[in-house]
Amino acid sequence: MTSVLAGSSAAGAVPSAATPIKLRVENLGISFQRDGVLMPVLGDINLEVRDGEFVCLLGPSGCGKSTLLNAMAGFLQPTSGQVLVDGEAVRGPDPRRIFVFQERGVFPWLTVAGNIGFGLGKLSREERAKRVQHYVQMVGLEGFESSYPHELSGGMKQRVEVARALAVNPDVMFLDEPFGALDSITRMIMRGELLQIWQAERKTILFVTHDIDEAVQLADRVVVLSARPGRIQRIVNVDLPHPRDISSARYLELRDGILAEVGLAHRI
Amino acid sequence: MNQTSRIQDMERWLWPILATVVFLLLWHFAVLWSGTRIFPSPREVEVGLSQLAQRGVLYRDIIDSLRRVAIGYFAAVGLGIPLGLLLGWYPAADQTVNPVIQILRPISPIAWIPVAILFFGVGDDAAIFLVFLGAFFPIVITCVDAVSNVPLIYRRAGSNFGLTAPQVLARVVFPAALPQILVGLRIALGIGWLVVVAGEMIAVNSGLGYLIIDSRNSGKRYDLVVGAMLLIGIIGLALDAIFRRLESIKPVRWGFRHES
Numbered sequence: 001m002t003s004v005l006a007g008s009s010a011a012g013a014v015p016s017a018a019t020p021i022k023l024r025v026e027n028l029g030i031s032f033q034r035d036g037v038l039m040p041v042l043g044d045i046n047l048e049v050r051d052g053e054f055v056c057l058l059g060p061s062g063c064g065k066s067t068l069l070n071a072m073a074g075f076l077q078p079t080s081g082q083v084l085v086d087g088e089a090v091r092g093p094d095p096r097r098i099f100v101f102q103e104r105g106v107f108p109w110l111t112v113a114g115n116i117g118f119g120l121g122k123l124s125r126e127e128r129a130k131r132v133q134h135y136v137q138m139v140g141l142e143g144f145e146s147s148y149p150h151e152l153s154g155g156m157k158q159r160v161e162v163a164r165a166l167a168v169n170p171d172v173m174f175l176d177e178p179f180g181a182l183d184s185i186t187r188m189i190m191r192g193e194l195l196q197i198w199q200a201e202r203k204t205i206l207f208v209t210h211d212i213d214e215a216v217q218l219a220d221r222v223v224v225l226s227a228r229p230g231r232i233q234r235i236v237n238v239d240l241p242h243p244r245d246i247s248s249a250r251y252l253e254l255r256d257g258i259l260a261e262v263g264l265a266h267r268i
Numbered sequence: 269m270n271q272t273s274r275i276q277d278m279e280r281w282l283w284p285i286l287a288t289v290v291f292l293l294l295w296h297f298a299v300l301w302s303g304t305r306i307f308p309s310p311r312e313v314e315v316g317l318s319q320l321a322q323r324g325v326l327y328r329d330i331i332d333s334l335r336r337v338a339i340g341y342f343a344a345v346g347l348g349i350p351l352g353l354l355l356g357w358y359p360a361a362d363q364t365v366n367p368v369i370q371i372l373r374p375i376s377p378i379a380w381i382p383v384a385i386l387f388f389g390v391g392d393d394a395a396i397f398l399v400f401l402g403a404f405f406p407i408v409i410t411c412v413d414a415v416s417n418v419p420l421i422y423r424r425a426g427s428n429f430g431l432t433a434p435q436v437l438a439r440v441v442f443p444a445a446l447p448q449i450l451v452g453l454r455i456a457l458g459i460g461w462l463v464v465v466a467g468e469m470i471a472v473n474s475g476l477g478y479l480i481i482d483s484r485n486s487g488k489r490y491d492l493v494v495g496a497m498l499l500i501g502i503i504g505l506a507l508d509a510i511f512r513r514l515e516s517i518k519p520v521r522w523g524f525r526h527e528s
Contacts, residue, residue, distance in 0.1 A: 073428070075424055092427075093424065093427050093428040094428075094430070095428065095429055095430040097428075098428055098429075099424065099425070099428050101421045101424075101425070104419070104421060105421050105422070105425050107422065107425070107440070107443070107444070108444075108522035108523075109443040109444065109446065109519040109520065109522065110443075110519075118429060118439075119429035119430065148518055148519075148521070148522060149522065150521070150522040168429060
């Protein structure tokens, strides 16, 4: 796995301005037809994401953050504007950019090993087995290789899906509220594991969430979207080194800043 | 195994057996008390069937019926699944063909008997064709349904990993739809077994359906009529039970509710 380290600086460092742009969203707008009326969902989105950067898209439900992610991944054609990856316009889904759904995206008819090896059809049998084993270990599912998803917990299924994505060695990963269906303890554990994987493999990650704490714990930058039609309201740099102290003054300051940004006071 | 689970295990068998015994007793006494001379008692049915079995006729009839169902059914599976997958995959094609299917589907295969004889003459092929018709439409329709029920995220995941459209169909859509398709296949097998009896009453000179009509026509042997009916029921149950076993194999098990 040496190739995944290409282009990255020392592990754990936030990509600097010198790092090349991986993904660029230009004047992107998306509208849906509903009852014959064109409903704008996203308007005038401009965003640059650097290679190896971890960016969270944050916003209230229905603001179009998932739509934006789907457009970046090539599942949706934008109504206006475009998405560029490595300077090339995105025309459709591509194995170099893998989309991770909530754990619902795991294939229930395949074993854990079958799922993780799903995208490795071009490799030889031994090569595939080796790669599968590597990622089984990385996500801590040793001993469950021949289990079926319905025999696993939600957190384990999510690990399978992350491993399935990592196994094809993509440059970019799109995660759409990947931990949304998990209990809060599992969610915390999974965040830690995702950060470790990110630091080891240096993927560019775009992560959709509606959880402010999750965004501040994970991201280099948090993109705050406004309510529908979604626009970029603000981009917050999270200048905290990993591992992050979630009771530090700076953490709380950043979190409260974003809370205020989405129009909430930090009192209930 | 503890005491309660052993009792529960026994009860699973005990009550159905008891119900069957009660049913046979009721039948027996109903025949006795009504004084009927035509309708047979369970004992008479058993004697009649074992006579037939000794002459080897019964065995041949069963095999003939099963063979006709097997050929007609597998032809329906072989044509129905690919067609159903295709129509499910291309909604435009489905919309085009759907009216024709919806008109043909409610026509009982029995209504096709004259047409079947016209096409194939009196013989095996006509009966097999009727089984085929009975099984074909449910298979096509459940396949179309099953494919359109496959969650979009599975298809997206498939194409995200670089699969071509035929690969997505084979490696994602088909396995995702398989549990629902199996339900349709099971229903279709039941229909095929229903239809073969009707077909054999008219189109051929062997099989359990023929046994029923022949026993009635040649000497009002109602012991054999009822015996053949019971055999049809028992074999139908056995076919269904065998099919149900498929539901517990691992790659489709997720699609069925299993209490374990």
